[in-house]
Amino acid sequence: MKVPADHALILSGLLLAPSVGASTCQEPINHVGEPNSYVQPLNTSILTPYGSSPPVFPSPETKGKGGWEKALVQAKNWVSQLTVEEKAWMATGQPGPCVGNILPIPRLNFTGLCLQNGPQCIQQGDYSSVFVSGVSAAASWDRKLLYDRGYAMATEHKGKGTHVVLGPIGGPLGRSPYDGRTWEGFAADPYLTGVCMEETILGIQDAGVQANAKHFIANEQETQRNPTYAPDANATTYIQDSVSSNLDDRTLHEIYMWPFANAARARVASFMCSYNRVNGSHSCQNSYLLNHLLKTELGFQGYVMSDWGATHSGVASAESGMDMTMPGGFTVYGELWTEGSYFGKNLTEAINNGTITTDRIDDMIVRIMTPYFWLGQDKNYPSVDASVGPLNVDSPPDTWLYDWKFTGPTNRDVRGNNSAMIREHGAASTVLLKNERNALPLRKPRNIVIVGNDAGSDTQGPSTQTDFEYGVLANAGGSGTCRFSYLSTPQDAITTRARQYGGRVQTWLNNTLITEKSMPELWNPEQPDVCLVFLKSWSEENVDRTYLTLDWNGNAVVEAVAKYCNNTVVVTHSAGVNVLPFADHPNVTAILAAHYPGEEAGNAIADLLFGDANPSAKLPYVIAYNESDYNAPLTTAVATNGTYDWQSWFDEELEVGYRYFDAHNIPVRYEFGFGLSYTTYNLTKLVAAKPVASNLTALPEQRAVQPGGNPALWDTVYTLTAQVSNTGSVDGYAIPQLYVGFPDTAPAGTPPSQLRGFEKVWLEAGETKKVTFELMRRDVSYWDVTAQDWRIPAGEFTFKAGFSSRDFHANTTATLLRK
Structure with missing residues (x-):
């Protein structure tokens, strides 16, 4: 079919095309290097089911607290029958x-x-x-x-x-x-x-x-x-x-x-x-x-x-x-x-x-x-849709012991207009990690190259429980696996955008081909305006990850493209943490972590790439420089055969995630809470909204327990405000964050700073708004193992506010307990 000149030209490299002389015999490379492994030491202490966890009997009866009192009466009357x-x-x-x-x-x-x-x-x-x-x-x-x-x-x-x-x-x-x-x-x-x-x-x-x-x-x-x-x-x-x-x-x-x-x-x-x-x-x-x-x-x-x-x-x-x-x-x-x-x-x-x-x-x-x-x-209440039964892999119909009866329509379409919301959520959940030389948003690039096996349609069907080479990864494996009614892909969404203004899109989806050939052998001789590289990282239930690098030789794919393309933008679809050695490459101008964004994966990323949405997301984890920088190893094997020998000792105690990196001053590539925008923000004037209550006590008042524990733990005991400004030229959402540093009187091992508040606030370019951080008693307490209660420590707290766990723009101190 002849493609009109005013439409995008789509050159697909899903298969190893004979025209470029690539071998079809090479086995695709998923990862290089040794997989993660931690064999339990032979001198590990073994906890058995007997004597290590204290017995507590009897099991308490529910009282219907928290607004369930009327339902409790109904339930008791029903059970009596x-x-x-x-x-x-x-x-x-x-x-x-x-x-x-x-x-x-x-x-x-x-x-x-x-x-x-x-x-x-x-x-x-x-x-x-x-x-x-x-x-x-x-x-x-x-x-x-x-x-x-x-x-x-x-x-x-x-x-x-x-x-x-x-x-x-x-x-x-x-x-x-x-x-x-x-x-x-x-x-x-x-x-x-x-x-x-x-x-x-x-x-x-x-x-x-x-x-x-x-x-x-x-x-x-x-x-x-x-x-x-x-x-x-x-x-x-x-x-x-x-x-x-x-x-x-x-x-x-x-x-x-x-x-x-x-x-x-x-x-x-x-x-x-x-x-x-x-x-x-x-x-x-x-x-x-x-x-x-x-x-x-x-x-x-x-x-x-x-x-x-x-x-x-x-x-x-x-x-x-x-x-x-x-x-x-x-x-x-x-x-x-x-x-x-x-x-x-x-x-x-x-x-x-x-x-x-x-x-x-x-x-x-x-x-x-x-x-x-x-x-x-x-x-x-709606009846069970009969269509769910044949899709049930846990108890398929031939295992049923009861004659289940179904009423009401089957194959019900329950989607409504949720796709529009999912698209917005996908964009709002994608973290912009790097954006050099104002690479993003794209400004109607005439010649676009799309590269990577994560860009196109899934080739293994609408529901995939195992890793697959070709197709965008918008969901992963196990009991969280989904069945797609449709899936918007990056390739389709970007091509649709390019067609609107007459751009050209060249696509190669085979990672092996990309790493075997030099990109100038593949693309049209005209130098691309931008190269969009889509990579992924699979994860699933019942199997732990063995690498934190991107799957299907992803690092090599980036290197192969960035070697020749001076405006390489990398997008990852992943379970979370990936080490990103290519982040320092001068030709990698932008990186976005899109996680698993669901059915609107393609449209959501296109909205960000072309500037319809302004990135606001922040990392909910730390991206380290090296896999070896992370602590808390999983026990992957034991060298003994005792019945109870498998143990995982949480020796890091409170040093989980950013707490560990901060406690040991370990440099990271991208810290917890980090994320860029197409605009810039500032935060100033972190101050107390009102003085600390004079009658605040170290231990909470002992009130009748409600769902969530002692209600006193959820009382606001200290409130801070700050001024947040959009100092750039693009409207967007700022996400100011508050971290608390406990006094020196807190027990050893207390992390140097801990997240205790955040807000998401819309700011037009040049606008300033006040944000409020309300701290509950639990937020400024540690668990006292002797008192078996939450204790506010004596001494001076440090409150730090900014836009990540290492990007503080304002701080203040306060002593919450009076002597």
């Missing part, structure tokens, strides 16, 4: 159309519960949207975006009949950038992740759908997350147990439990206990975690479900605070339903013989049903 068998099955998952299912009880007009994977989409959903990922949302540093994303995602779930969205994710937090699931969660910082959790939960549940805060707790690696079973073993015996995350009380509270406190405060319906052990004991039967920390200290009123196959006992798990086992059966992922269950009939027997008290089983079901009534799911 159940038989013992029905109670047992209400706590036991079953195979069915959803990833998790609770059986209907027709005589009570109860249609069951549908639980669906959902950190970025409806995993088993056709005609549904793929939103920006968790790490993308965190990079926006935008409370409204987080809420809107949660609300819209839940609205789609509800349309398909989902009662419980299995998300959001507060763990993994990101102790190590190698963790395979950090992209499903938010930020390598408890404060930012806490905000993300709270806003997302509020959005989900305001839409009438239950949220599920997962994975509780210290779930920071995928390797050996489950026990290793012998091929001929039964469901309850294994060769080696799951890895134990071993950490001290202060670290547990200040880092890993912090965002889950936000989740409890948001009145989240349920928590999911994680696969790993904590201080020796399985998370789902760790009474200290569930009965004491979660249900007592944090005042959580809802129910605790297991991760899929994370149940390793019946009575012990129930008494330790777990209320629901999912998906209900035996084997490593709980999907051998025909062999029985730790709950189910065994729970019925335990109730009948008095091993489990009636009070405990009743509380389990009351906890499950209270949020159901609170959210009005008993009235006119």
